[in-house]
Amino acid sequence: MSLFTDYKVRDYIISLYKTSITERGLSPDQIPDDFDLLLEGIIDSLGIMELVTALETHFGRTIDFEELDAEQMTILGPLSLHIQHKLAEVETVTGAGQLGLAALPKGVLKLKNNPIEAWLALDDQSIRKGLMGVEAHELAPLSDGRQRGMLFLFESEQPRSFWMFKTIVPLDIIYIDANRRVINSYSAQPLETRLLYPSQRPAQYVLEVPSGLVQQWRIEPGDAVELPVNLLSSK
Numbered sequence: 001m002s003l004f005t006d007y008k009v010r011d012y013i014i015s016l017y018k019t020s021i022t023e024r025g026l027s028p029d030q031i032p033d034d035f036d037l038l039l040e041g042i043i044d045s046l047g048i049m050e051l052v053t054a055l056e057t058h059f060g061r062t063i064d065f066e067e068l069d070a071e072q073m074t075i076l077g078p079l080s081l082h083i084q085h086k087l088a089e090v091e092t093v094t095g096a097g098q099l100g101l102a103a104l105p106k107g108v109l110k111l112k113n114n115p116i117e118a119w120l121a122l123d124d125q126s127i128r129k130g131l132m133g134v135e136a137h138e139l140a141p142l143s144d145g146r147q148r149g150m151l152f153l154f155e156s157e158q159p160r161s162f163w164m165f166k167t168i169v170p171l172d173i174i175y176i177d178a179n180r181r182v183i184n185s186y187s188a189q190p191l192e193t194r195l196l197y198p199s200q201r202p203a204q205y206v207l208e209v210p211s212g213l214v215q216q217w218r219i220e221p222g223d224a225v226e227l228p229v230n231l232l233s234s235k
Contacts, residue, residue: 033080116209119150121150
């Protein structure tokens, strides 16, 4: 394999879809940087994940796409440039970052008196990863009936947006302000990379739980979220 800094990522991406591009009467050698693989019908939403897998397999590296605008995820120029930069700066990740959910602290919170055992995303790495790749059985209720989820704890209130990149189970995303009141929520579909789910105003906490709980528990803006003191002190 060529050195990452010398490898033409753009050409590699085009080579993956050369047949489809040619079938549409286009020349692979003349594809512009603003060519959108999704809008042009070269890939579908599932194809985005296949592309990511192909790139990571080919280069032997996990590529962080969190800094790339979701709208540019399938546009050839910005996508290629982002990957090139990431491959140039990537370092082997070791330690707790590779251990998944088992490495994260946990806490119990309540939402409308419904207990939730939540993994706590406290640092930049765990916040970026979130529930990516987590399977449905890992989010199944505990034997005592408590639901599971993940709570993202930030230092301060800010407008925030989440998306479902590499997330393979449907989730309810709940934004919570510094006063521990629900701001708004979304029911988000797996692998949805064309949509961002924004908070309607600054949020300090974000809770992700299995899809359907917001409707089942009739969660509404203004509802209180009970976060134990020891959980808050984790941040």
